Amino acid sequence: xxxxxxxxxxxxxxxxxxxxxxxxxxxxxxxxxxxxxxxxxxxxxxxxxxxxxxxxxxxxxxxxxxxxxxxxxxxxxxxxxxxxxxxxxxxxxxxxxxxxxxxxxxxxxxxxxxxxxxxxxxxxxxxxxxxxxxxxxxxxxxxxxxxxxxxxxxxxxxxx
Amino acid sequence: xxxxxxxxxxxxxxxxxxxxxxxxxxxxxxxxxxxxxxxxxxxxxxxxxxxxxxxxxxxxxxxxxxxxxxxxxxxxxxxxxxxxxxxxxxxxxxxxxxxxxxxxxxxxxxxxxxxxxxxxxxxxxxxxxxxxxxxxxxxxxxxxxxxxxxxxxxxxxxxxxxxxxxxxxxxxxxxxxxxxxxxxxxxxxxxxxxxxxxxxxxxxxxxxxxxxxxxxxxxxxxxxxxxxxxxxxxxxxxxxxxxxxxxxxxxxxxxxxxxxxxxxxxxxxxxxxxxxxxxxxxxxxxxxxxxxxxxxxxxxxxxxxxxxxxxxxxxxxxxxxxxxxxxxxxxxxxxxxxxxxxxxxxxxxxxxxxxxxxxxxxxxxxxxxxxxxxxxxxxxxxxxxxxxxxxxxxxxxxxxxxxxxxxxxxxxxxxxxxxxxxxxxxxxxxxxxxxxxxxxxxxxxxxxxxxxxxxxxxxxxxxxxxxxxxxxxxxxxxxxxxxxxxxxxxxxxxxxxxxxxxxxxxxxxxxxxxxxxxxxxxxxxxxxxxxxxxxxxxxxxxxxxxxxxxxxxxxxxxxxxxxxxxxxxxxxxxxxxxxxxxxxxxxxxxxxxxxxxxxxxxxxxxxxxxxxxxxxxxxxxxxxxxxxxxxxxxxxxxxxxxxxxxxxxxxxxxxxxxxxxxxxxxxxxxxxxxxxxxxxxxxxxxxxxxxxxxxxxxxxxxxxxxxxxxxxxxxxxxxxxxxxxxxxxxxxxxxxxxxxxxxxxxxxxxxxxxxxxxxxxxxxxxxxxxxxxxxxxxxxx
Numbered sequence: 001x002x003x004x005x006x007x008x009x010x011x012x013x014x015x016x017x018x019x020x021x022x023x024x025x026x027x028x029x030x031x032x033x034x035x036x037x038x039x040x041x042x043x044x045x046x047x048x049x050x051x052x053x054x055x056x057x058x059x060x061x062x063x064x065x066x067x068x069x070x071x072x073x074x075x076x077x078x079x080x081x082x083x084x085x086x087x088x089x090x091x092x093x094x095x096x097x098x099x100x101x102x103x104x105x106x107x108x109x110x111x112x113x114x115x116x117x118x119x120x121x122x123x124x125x126x127x128x129x130x131x132x133x134x135x136x137x138x139x140x141x142x143x144x145x146x147x148x149x150x151x152x153x154x155x156x157x158x159x160x
Numbered sequence: 161x162x163x164x165x166x167x168x169x170x171x172x173x174x175x176x177x178x179x180x181x182x183x184x185x186x187x188x189x190x191x192x193x194x195x196x197x198x199x200x201x202x203x204x205x206x207x208x209x210x211x212x213x214x215x216x217x218x219x220x221x222x223x224x225x226x227x228x229x230x231x232x233x234x235x236x237x238x239x240x241x242x243x244x245x246x247x248x249x250x251x252x253x254x255x256x257x258x259x260x261x262x263x264x265x266x267x268x269x270x271x272x273x274x275x276x277x278x279x280x281x282x283x284x285x286x287x288x289x290x291x292x293x294x295x296x297x298x299x300x301x302x303x304x305x306x307x308x309x310x311x312x313x314x315x316x317x318x319x320x321x322x323x324x325x326x327x328x329x330x331x332x333x334x335x336x337x338x339x340x341x342x343x344x345x346x347x348x349x350x351x352x353x354x355x356x357x358x359x360x361x362x363x364x365x366x367x368x369x370x371x372x373x374x375x376x377x378x379x380x381x382x383x384x385x386x387x388x389x390x391x392x393x394x395x396x397x398x399x400x401x402x403x404x405x406x407x408x409x410x411x412x413x414x415x416x417x418x419x420x421x422x423x424x425x426x427x428x429x430x431x432x433x434x435x436x437x438x439x440x441x442x443x444x445x446x447x448x449x450x451x452x453x454x455x456x457x458x459x460x461x462x463x464x465x466x467x468x469x470x471x472x473x474x475x476x477x478x479x480x481x482x483x484x485x486x487x488x489x490x491x492x493x494x495x496x497x498x499x500x501x502x503x504x505x506x507x508x509x510x511x512x513x514x515x516x517x518x519x520x521x522x523x524x525x526x527x528x529x530x531x532x533x534x535x536x537x538x539x540x541x542x543x544x545x546x547x548x549x550x551x552x553x554x555x556x557x558x559x560x561x562x563x564x565x566x567x568x569x570x571x572x573x574x575x576x577x578x579x580x581x582x583x584x585x586x587x588x589x590x591x592x593x594x595x596x597x598x599x600x601x602x603x604x605x606x607x608x609x610x611x612x613x614x615x616x617x618x619x620x621x622x623x624x625x626x627x628x629x630x631x632x633x634x635x636x637x638x639x640x641x642x643x644x645x646x647x648x649x650x651x652x653x654x655x656x657x658x659x660x661x662x663x664x665x666x667x668x669x670x671x672x673x674x675x676x677x678x679x680x681x682x683x684x685x686x687x688x689x690x691x692x693x694x695x696x697x698x699x700x701x702x703x704x705x706x707x708x709x710x711x712x713x714x715x716x717x718x719x720x721x722x723x724x725x726x727x728x729x730x731x732x733x734x735x736x737x738x739x740x741x742x743x744x745x746x747x748x749x750x751x752x753x754x755x756x757x758x759x760x761x762x763x764x765x766x767x768x769x770x771x772x773x774x775x776x777x778x779x780x781x782x783x784x785x786x787x788x789x790x791x792x793x794x795x796x797x798x799x800x801x802x803x804x805x806x807x808x809x810x811x812x813x814x815x816x817x818x819x820x821x822x823x824x825x826x827x828x829x830x831x832x833x834x835x836x837x838x839x840x841x842x843x844x845x846x847x848x849x850x851x852x853x854x855x856x857x858x859x860x861x862x863x864x865x866x867x868x869x870x871x872x873x874x875x876x877x878x879x880x881x882x883x884x885x886x887x888x889x890x891x892x893x894x895x896x897x898x899x900x901x902x903x904x905x906x907x908x909x910x911x912x913x914x915x916x917x918x919x920x921x922x923x924x925x926x927x928x929x930x931x932x933x934x935x936x937x938x939x940x941x
Contacts, residue, residue: 140865
């Protein structure tokens, strides 16, 4: 009944054996031991479990692990190049106090990573819209929006 | 870099959280652990007529199925203890550890399955053969207290848990001499706390007969005490640890049946057990604040000065109480808020209903008091034709009267005394920032374009820093690193950074030299935990005092070593140094000396360790004050409320870390926005909860949140050495009052009065439609 799957997570190939009913979130957390991806509702609403699936943000609680066979996944553990440093998104979150309890933060960062990878210039309205699928109970979103705007400004300065 | 009190130090909590390296409860996996799932009641009120677990037990992978009888047999207990509270109730008000005969709300736990995986445990639940005999339900608190209402629990003689009176002054005189008496019926609903991390418990019996329990709680010491009580363990045989906690907001303030039955079952089976609540379970079983029904009369003189307030409050408690019931007492005593109210008489009735127990959510009854009071203030203003801000200013307690004692008692029995603050100036400042004075013109102009905009104002105070104490140990280690151990609980608010900053100020060291340990009954055996915006005041002043004592001891030893007088010494970057000289000795060196060496004595007057344990005590609450202005636009066709701008002033005494304070305030305001416009826990007529996903129970998301401007005043509290007041709940308190006031103002052309919260679109539709029908008023569309 169990099925063996092969998937790439943060550039590393994993092979694991799971029941077909195991969600991708549970597989990542409990089979691969990458517990940075959190689970907030398991109904596909809160966005806490957001990961990048072939570059696109998805809720990992709504996919079965077996659907990830052969796909490329990025999780929070792969965001910074070195586990002792912060990448620029993470640094901007810290500088802007864009996290409190930190439980929604990995999903939030994966969403931000996706929206910024498209390279468009986003208004505050666009950012709020893009974050609408990620619930945060602590921050009231304002500092998260500020962090993304700050990040875009930093990127612009770098490019200019 | 040294960050002092008053600077926005980056949080030490952040890097691990940002990298996904923190250990939340579900991130913890112990060897050979088994998984738990609960069979929960499908009905709001029923007798269990049959419970047969044999088929479920036979399922491969199932280790045990535990029911009330098993728990009772092993512990002698059937019900939850009320151990955390000194108030011993007489009636059976606490829930069963597991229910065996009668269930009184949907979600009440009946049996627990222990299995090799959560999937398997949930499969087994489906195989349990359970039959119910349905019983009548009582769901509306206001109706539940009537004699003819169905009993919420057949074992209880009445649906009234308790009646209490909150009163002072000559209320009859106040009303007989009043120029005007105004009355209002107010319905309030507050929903759930909904931390993004749900609850969860792991219990590990060790081979040497001890028990380790991990729980995602705000109250590890209450969990410790409660487990000891039901399992009759020695204190030292039990260790309770909170891992990283993903938000509290109230639901993690109570001790729940799961936090006891999982440790009990772990001891019975001698197995490590793990349970993580899912979101639906959280909606069904975590405490909510829910309903309050207020009836209030207010007596005023001709100028609108308040003479007295009387009325009653019916509070929806749900089917049981997990703690002594404090919410309605908080609400009733907080009614006068920042205003002079010479006489008060509120009768409180606490009603059982067939719903999950109620207890604190961020604000703990204060937002309801603010909402009720501020609705009355608006009513007075409309009645007298006076500006809403003006009528408030006439009634606010002026700063000359500070400290201002109300003839009311806090829970501790101490009088309620507002310690400091300038409420009138606070209101003046926020009105200016929100352009209150020019709004009438803007509103007039908008209406000409068919746009309904409105502005609302609300004041509030919040008693913070509830005592009697919090524990703290500050220790300089021989490595030079400083450890702080505290009973305070971290649940995301940044308390570790804040405490470290206070310690850094006293010892003049950089923040990266300080590590804070909290939420572990082994490292801090005494403590109270996280609630009532208390930890900055209580743990903050404890750490402040402990660090100061460590500094004094370090100087005393350094004076011997450096042959200098204590008065000539200062703490400088991890050393004790002679002022104006290079002569110094490091704190690390001093700690090594005070660690002791076999056979050598300590210098005269010094005892071992560079450490201090403090339990700073307080009885009085430090009162934070706040004034908010909300601006909204209402689309009267879509019945949609948009928040345009939100301006909020807070005075919470000295801000240790302004960045963390700002985070707490903005987050608290958005929680209040949820309470005003989105969050409602809805039940059908059978008591079935209908809002058990985030698609049905709406939390605010980024697009709904307006620009929030914050202003601060810093009137130090005279009650504690740091001059601080609590922060965590203050932002939430006046929000529903300000937002609903703004909606009412926007709808003033329709003459709509709003005396309830939340206002969801369907309710707004009814209000607008009724107004149109009754006035035959033609609205331009």
